Amino acid sequence: MTQTGExxxxxxxxxxxxxxxxxxxxxxxxxxxxxxxSEYLVVARFYSTGALRESFIAxxxxxxxxxSSMRAVFWTATFDAPIAVASATPxxxxxxGSAPPAQAVPAAVAAAPAPAxxxxxxxxxPTLDAVLDTALVQMLVSNAAPPIPHGFEVISLRFNDTxxxxxxxxxxxxxxxxxxxxxxxxxxxxxxxxxxxxxxxFQLRVESQSSGMRYAVQSTGSCAP
Numbered sequence: 761m762t763q764t765g766e767x768x769x770x771x772x773x774x775x776x777x778x779x780x781x782x783x784x785x786x787x788x789x790x791x792x793x794x795x796x797x798s799e800y801l802v803v804a805r806f807y808s809t810g811a812l813r814e815s816f817i818a819x820x821x822x823x824x825x826x827x828s829s830m831r832a833v834f835w836t837a838t839f840d841a842p843i844a845v846a847s848a849t850p851x852x853x854x855x856x857g858s859a860p861p862a863q864a865v866p867a868a869v870a871a872a873p874a875p876a877x878x879x880x881x882x883x884x885x886p887t888l889d890a891v892l893d894t895a896l897v898q899m900l901v902s903n904a905a906p907p908i909p910h911g912f913e914v915i916s917l918r919f920n921d922t923x924x925x926x927x928x929x930x931x932x933x934x935x936x937x938x939x940x941x942x943x944x945x946x947x948x949x950x951x952x953x954x955x956x957x958x959x960x961x962f963q964l965r966v967e968s969q970s971s972g973m974r975y976a977v978q979s980t981g982s983c984a985p
Contacts, residue, residue: 761801770920772838772927774812777805780827800827804834812839832948835925882979886958891917891977893950898973900946908943911935912967915947916980919961923954931963943968 765780781801803818817834821827888894901908913933920926928948933940943966954960959979967974 769924770926771804771806771835774809774839775807776834777807778831778834779803779805782824782827797822798824800824802827802831804837806837806839815839830949832925832951833945836928836944836948838927838929882959882962884957884959885962885977885979886955888975888977890955890958891952891964892947892975893952894973894975896950897946900950901943901968901973904942904946908939908968909935910968910970911939912965913940913943914978915944915964915966917951917962917964919954923956925951925954926960 761781761783763779763781766777768775768777770776779802781803782798784798785796787796799820799822801818801820803816806812806815806817808814817837819830819833821830911934913935914931916927916929916931917925918927925948928944930940930944935943947964947966961980963978963980965976965978
């Protein structure tokens with residue numbers, strides 16, 4: 761195994777070290793296994809802080825481009841469980857192109873009841889094309905297994921001063937939990953670089969309909985009557 765890169769970032773208020781590795785699987789002579797070839801592993805190590813112990817999230821893939829594009833899954837993590845009820849240090853692995861298990865997006869996918877009002881319009885909100893690569897999401901959704909059922913979810917997005925994703929959570933949804941995790945990961949992996957002139961926090965409404973996916977960028981501010 762060879763380490764090919766390393767960087768540090770801050771995710772969900774925690775210092776995290778992200779490392780890239782790769783290696784080559786080789787078959788024995790005259791014994792093809794079907795697993796030969798290059799493998800790529802990306803590991804996010806969240807250092808212990810306060811009452812939160814050290815944690816890891818990792819994913820492995822045999823597609824080199826996924827080693828970069830799938831890193832957005834790390835920004836879907838939140839840490840809000842007290843140490844008294846926390847389980848042992850989690851190690852989460854998600855195969856590229858598939859929905860991660862529940863630990864990969866721990867508290868982010870808990871859906872809240874729908875609000876009694878609609879967020880006010882905000883002229884400073886970015887356009888949809890500036891937020892998300894909708895064509896790529898549509899392609900991934902079309903090939904998703906299991907398929908995305910009809911329904912909706914509202915994803916709250918927060919960005920840091922450098923334009924990186926600081927937090928992703930689902931505030932409303934009528935999807936089952938597994939679909940929320942699946943769709944949130946697809947969206948998180950295809951967000952575009954945040955425009956510094958746009959608000960640092962806003963919401964993205966995603967709807968799955970017979971005609972395809974529909975999206976709307978909306979404010980997280982106060983609600984209109």
